[in-house]
Amino acid sequence: MTMKQLWDQLGLQNPEQFWIVEVFTVVFVTLLASFLLGRLFNRLACKFTRTRNVWDDILLLALRRPAILMVWALGVSWAARTIDQRTETTLLAIIEPARDVSVILLLAWFLLRLIRGVESGLVDPARVSKPMDETTAQAISKLLRASVIITSVLVVLQSMGFSISGVLAFGGIGGIAVGFAAKDLLANFFGGLMVYLDRPFVVGDWIRSPDQEIEGTVEYIGWRQTRIRTFDKRPLYVPNATFASISVENPSRMTHRRIYETLGVRYEDAAAVQGIIDEVRAMLQQHPAIDTRQTLIVNLNAFGASSLDFFIYSFTKTTNWIEFHAIKQDVMLKIMQIIANRGAEIAYPTQTLHLADAAQLSRA
Secondary structure, eight states: OOHHHHHHHTTOOSGGGGHHHHHHHHHHHHHHHHHHHHHHHHHHHHHHTTSSOSHHHHHHHHHHHHHHHHHHHHHHHHHHHHHHHHHTOSTHHHHHHHHHHHHHHHHHHHHHHHHHHHHHHHHOTTTOSSOOOHHHHHHHHHHHHHHHHHHHHHHHHHHTTOOHHHHHHHHHHHHHHHHHHTHHHHHHHHHHHHHHHHOSOOTTOEEEETTTTEEEEEEEEOSSEEEEEOTTSOEEEEEGGGGGTSOOBOGGGOSOEEEEEEEEEOGGGGGGHHHHHHHHHHHHHHOTTBOTTSOOEEEEEEEOSSSEEEEEEEEESOOOHHHHHHHHHHHHHHHHHHHHHTTOOBOOOOOOOOOOOHHHHHHO
8 A cells, every 4th residue: 555545545635634643743742752751750760769868769759740741731732732723623722721720730739749758758767867856847748738739729710710819809708707607627727736836745745634535645636636546546536626725744745754652561560660761762762763863752651550651752764654664663572572671561451359358248
């Protein structure tokens, strides 16, 4: 088959129909550009993985998919414009706004991916030597993403022919109505903002509230609610507005853990009490896990119903809950040994029954 016959079968006898070849060429060039761009990204990814800099990897990962889609958006709009010019259709009135909106959305998508990647990089100890606090990174990331989204929406509306001033004016009036209708949502939003600014707790802290049954580890702080993982591994979702009206205790920020126990010895061992107290105090002062710079008290405290009670009051150097209990156990065992070495015994509840003698019983 000759080229002329092939041309005739395609219906291209008229030179004016060569626009089909132009459209085919545009689509082919777009496909080729997308393929080459993908290969370029692959080579850059292999090169960047061999460097210590993590930001080039984050930038490449954020740019990869939006850039390829950008090539297709421009290529398709170019092809559609060629069809419109040759066939005198009305595609151009739709294609150009669609192209502009696609470019804006793809740029916004790239920025959102970049912000998310930078956020994950700043809090990852494996990527940076001094990781940023996760709560701060999340707050900054959310503000930047909100700014990108709002700006993108306004630019899209402007490109579609809407008046930005009118939109802003309508938004101001509508915002008042929305504020009354969604006051709880706004209260949670500002509650989350106060948590971000005041920082009474951050992600990973163990918190509890004496006002309500809230206790667990903070997993996520959102704009509307905070997710807390309780100690029985159940998720607890607390609206952020709640934190504006309750007291929050943050045990994660304690500097020491306290050992405060009361022990009792028998009244029969009253002569050994002073020696026991002195030896227990010396043991605590020499214990490597007890911080002697803090308050340390060992004193006789009360005459109990069946025991002479003395108490110990001291602080450990560690704040780790598991280590604290191991230290407390060691201290309690040593106190038991001290009492035993002094020939005394730890008291337990007893009652003494006094009976009348035989002479009194006979007269009765």
